[in-house]
Amino acid sequence: MKTSKKLLDKKNLIGILGSLTFCSALGISTNAAALDVVIILDTTGSTGALLPNWQANMEASIINPIKAVDPNARFALISHLDFPFSPYGVTGEYAYRVESPLNSNIAPLLTALSSLTSGSGGDTKESQLEAIYQANTGLGLDLNGNGSYTDTGDILPAPLGFNPLTNSFTIHFTSPLDYHNDPLEPNYPYTGVVNNPADYNDALAALAANNNTYFALTPNPLLATGSSTALDFSGSSAGAALTLDSTSTAERLAAATGGEVLGVGSDLSGVEEAMEEIIDIVRPCPPGEIPVELPIGVACVPEAS
Structure with missing residues (x-):
């Protein structure tokens, strides 16, 4: 615990x-006291196909199990694609968006969730680190440094309202497990950018400042390519420890904050068991x-x- x-x-x-x-x-x-829970949905091509599953089942599979151990828990919903510059994303896409800030009333979150649509995300990696950083800081991002925060690709400042006395944790549904800007990509998301998006160290520091435990849920099979372990809840081997690439961004963030990377299957059938694992770690009291x-x-x- x-x-x-x-x-x-x-x-x-x-x-x-x-x-x-x-x-x-x-x-x-x-x-x-209440847990602060940040749910981040990657709605790009690699995971967006499962958005209808989340819209139908998030309350039952994510929110209700947490409220069972902490009735006063507060929830925020974040979505991300990637910056709207080729090859990372397309026009109209975004690296971070607050769908619903922290609130014990889940009605606004569910309404926002029902309106979400999936997108492209361009290349394989996405703006996961920037989404994590912004969710924990709310500082916004002014890519060209002109002070407006409203130019294409910019992110308006939007604090979620963390309670400094209580614990928080993040559930990030995403794929792949390697994220843009890890290591730093000087020309991401475009050549000449003035203020770079968050890198791994920025995201980790932001999580640490909120005592925020990071969990990544992934629909992809977990490949035996390294020396670390994660739990796979995607099929008949539910709960079995599988070997992962210990250098992936997701695993390093999870390990550094006391969280885990959890496989939930291509149809989210493993979410219930994954949530049992998460709750066992973050439960605020016996x-x-x-x-x-x-x-x-x-x-x-x-x-x-």
Whole structure:
């Protein structure tokens, strides 16, 4: 189980404050803490064909299992294709877009999801690193440095609103597992770019700043090409450890943040088991306890019967 940003040991908390009742008597807020969950969908040609599956099943397969362990969890939905410059993308495409910012009310997210359409993405790699970076910083990207953030390919600043007291994690549905700008491509997405999109180090630093655990879900078969392991939930070998290329961008980000790369099959049939694996890692409290946010941190307390 991942340690919360400011998770207080319950015994220590009781020793300091006596009890939550004592806090209430003093007028100290004890709001329920909530996981911040960022769902990133790669809607390019390599994965966009499964968009209808997500539209039909995301609430049941992703959102409900998380709410079962944290009813107050907040969700954001991000989509990306790639920058709209040949050969990376085509006119009208985008490297990052906020479909729905963090919110415990999932209705806006589901409405935005239903309106998503797939695109091209041009070449094989996509703008995954920029999407991860923007989701965690909201700083925007002014490619030509003119200060407008509205030129072709630019990204407007748009913070998602992370809670600095609680944990967050990212579920990124994408393929392939190698991302653009890892290593740095000086002329991506066009020759003469002034402000380069995020590279691996930028994305990792942004994740770390939000204590954000990175999980990549991939529909592709996991190929035995390296020395690291991942879990494949795409068929009869569900849960079996398979060998992956340990140098891929996705695996390195996952390993560095305590996450995993999970195969979910070409029809998303493995998502349910993948979510069980994810929840086992990110669950904020042991079964039977819930997180409560205090001014000095977050504590796990017994769930009301």
